[in-house]
Amino acid sequence: MARPASAILRRFVKLETTRLSASGPQGRATPAPSDRVSPVKRDRIVIAGAGIAGLVAAAATADMFDEVIVVDPDSLAGQVGAHPPRTQLHNVLTRGQRHLEALLPGFRRRFLDAGGAEGDVCLDTHVYEFGGDAFGRSLGLSIWSAPWESIWGAARALLPANVQVRHGTTVAGLEAHGRRVGRVRLVGENCTEVMDVAALVDASGHGSRFDRLLDAAGVAVPRVERQRLDRWFITVRLRRPPGMVGRPDFWMTFADPPHRQVALMSPLGSDEWDLSVESQEPFSTPPTNFEGVLAFLDELPGPPLRPVAEAATPLGPPAVFRRREARWRHYEEIDTPLAGFFPVGDSFVSTNPVHGQGIGVAAWQASILRESLSTGVDAAEWTQPYLKAAGRAARQAWDLDSVPVPAISISDWVTLGQGMAANANLQRRYVGIWHLIEPVSSLHHLVRAAEAEVAVRTEGPR
Numbered sequence: 001m002a003r004p005a006s007a008i009l010r011r012f013v014k015l016e017t018t019r020l021s022a023s024g025p026q027g028r029a030t031p032a033p034s035d036r037v038s039p040v041k042r043d044r045i046v047i048a049g050a051g052i053a054g055l056v057a058a059a060a061t062a063d064m065f066d067e068v069i070v071v072d073p074d075s076l077a078g079q080v081g082a083h084p085p086r087t088q089l090h091n092v093l094t095r096g097q098r099h100l101e102a103l104l105p106g107f108r109r110r111f112l113d114a115g116g117a118e119g120d121v122c123l124d125t126h127v128y129e130f131g132g133d134a135f136g137r138s139l140g141l142s143i144w145s146a147p148w149e150s151i152w153g154a155a156r157a158l159l160p161a162n163v164q165v166r167h168g169t170t171v172a173g174l175e176a177h178g179r180r181v182g183r184v185r186l187v188g189e190n191c192t193e194v195m196d197v198a199a200l201v202d203a204s205g206h207g208s209r210f211d212r213l214l215d216a217a218g219v220a221v222p223r224v225e226r227q228r229l230d231r232w233f234i235t236v237r238l239r240r241p242p243g244m245v246g247r248p249d250f251w252m253t254f255a256d257p258p259h260r261q262v263a264l265m266s267p268l269g270s271d272e273w274d275l276s277v278e279s280q281e282p283f284s285t286p287p288t289n290f291e292g293v294l295a296f297l298d299e300l301p302g303p304p305l306r307p308v309a310e311a312a313t314p315l316g317p318p319a320v321f322r323r324r325e326a327r328w329r330h331y332e333e334i335d336t337p338l339a340g341f342f343p344v345g346d347s348f349v350s351t352n353p354v355h356g357q358g359i360g361v362a363a364w365q366a367s368i369l370r371e372s373l374s375t376g377v378d379a380a381e382w383t384q385p386y387l388k389a390a391g392r393a394a395r396q397a398w399d400l401d402s403v404p405v406p407a408i409s410i411s412d413w414v415t416l417g418q419g420m421a422a423n424a425n426l427q428r429r430y431v432g433i434w435h436l437i438e439p440v441s442s443l444h445h446l447v448r449a450a451e452a453e454v455a456v457r458t459e460g461p462r
């Protein structure tokens, strides 16, 4: 019977430990006298960042390493750190839901118990996009929504027992041994610790500084691609009017291209809503109060959202967040990457938040990491396949930004809308693009299929 990959991996890292100890710490920088050096141990993974990417990476690797250490300078108890505001509404779509549940069994139950909302797509979702209403039928897909802190809390509660999470600690240095990860330097409030690692995950988010650490360690750094966003996001929490309590409805309105205004209203528990409005500077300036948010809704096309929002009671002032750009660090292009180094989540690719894909991509990449670690016994064998596959996941989310325009013309959108109303499979595949289960490249094929569908309906079969 084949041995489980994790057992082979452990045997390898233990052998490696013995060999390195016997031959002495060649090529290692001498730690400063005040540094505490941990015992040499190769079966350890350090994860930089305890955001959602860090937590899913920990879940993915927990049974493959004896020690799994997640570090983060943020306490995650006080004010906002580098990650999105804790109260910011986050949607999780089908691809992300599947990976979260696979990595953290019981996630959906815990998420719902914590007040997370789940809606049927497109029975509970009222979507207006590209000039038309989405046809209301069930596609066998769902949407989850909750504030970031609830999603993070559900993931944190389900982490396996061998995962240590150390707050107030930063990965501040990295040392390569040849072409593989060797040691990391952790800096806490009162001490610095240098430890040997078999693997290192960069889950330090959009503002990751690991390219500097890689450069300082003398290894290849990724090319960075940027998308200009200049977007602002406003969230208001609302108490629903009595007649709407307990209803599963979501409303999503996207301005007609080339405009970029978006409004999303989602359930928060059974008696609140989260209203998020988003736009791009300099075309719109963010409203500063609830009246301004209602005026923003008036400018949107489609079924009026203002009466729904106006009937509710705001529970606080609007919270504003800005994101200037999306970033893709192209690790997948590096020919000789640092073996054992794995970027996951926003540190690899931070996409346009409007598309609601960050958590899904992080969970997808964490699943790829798990799979890659199971395929070989050597860090060099894990790294290339991981980076290539994680890069493909990044591509799928990144390309969504090109979907509205100019990928297909306005008249093609109209045809696609008509085709989808007539054919549930077409609609499921189109919506599947946004749920990351269908590639963006199928869009043109779907338009042609919609044309054929519309022709059959208007002219009859030939």
Ligand SMILES: Cc1cc2nc3c(=O)[nH]c(=O)nc-3n(C[C@H](O)[C@H](O)[C@H](O)COP(=O)(O)OP(=O)(O)OC[C@H]3O[C@@H](n4cnc5c(N)ncnc54)[C@H](O)[C@@H]3O)c2cc1C
Residues within 6 Å of the ligand: 047, 048, 049, 050, 051, 052, 053, 054, 071, 072, 073, 074, 081, 082, 083, 084, 085, 088, 089, 090, 091, 092, 148, 169, 170, 171, 172, 203, 204, 205, 206, 208, 209, 233, 321, 323, 344, 345, 346, 347, 353, 354, 355, 356, 357, 358, 359, 360, 362
């Ligand atoms: C306004 C907004 C709305 C969004 N909406 C959605 C949505 O609807 N759906 C969705 O899926 N995604 C959404 N996203 C994206 C989503 O929040 C992220 O993609 C997701 O949370 C993954 O983030 P992360 O863990 O990679 O990074 P982060 O959440 O930024 O976490 C990185 C962590 O690393 C820590 N760190 C930094 N440097 C170091 C270091 N050197 N050592 C150790 N730790 C370090 C930071 O303190 C931080 O806690 C949205 C983002 C924004 C800004």
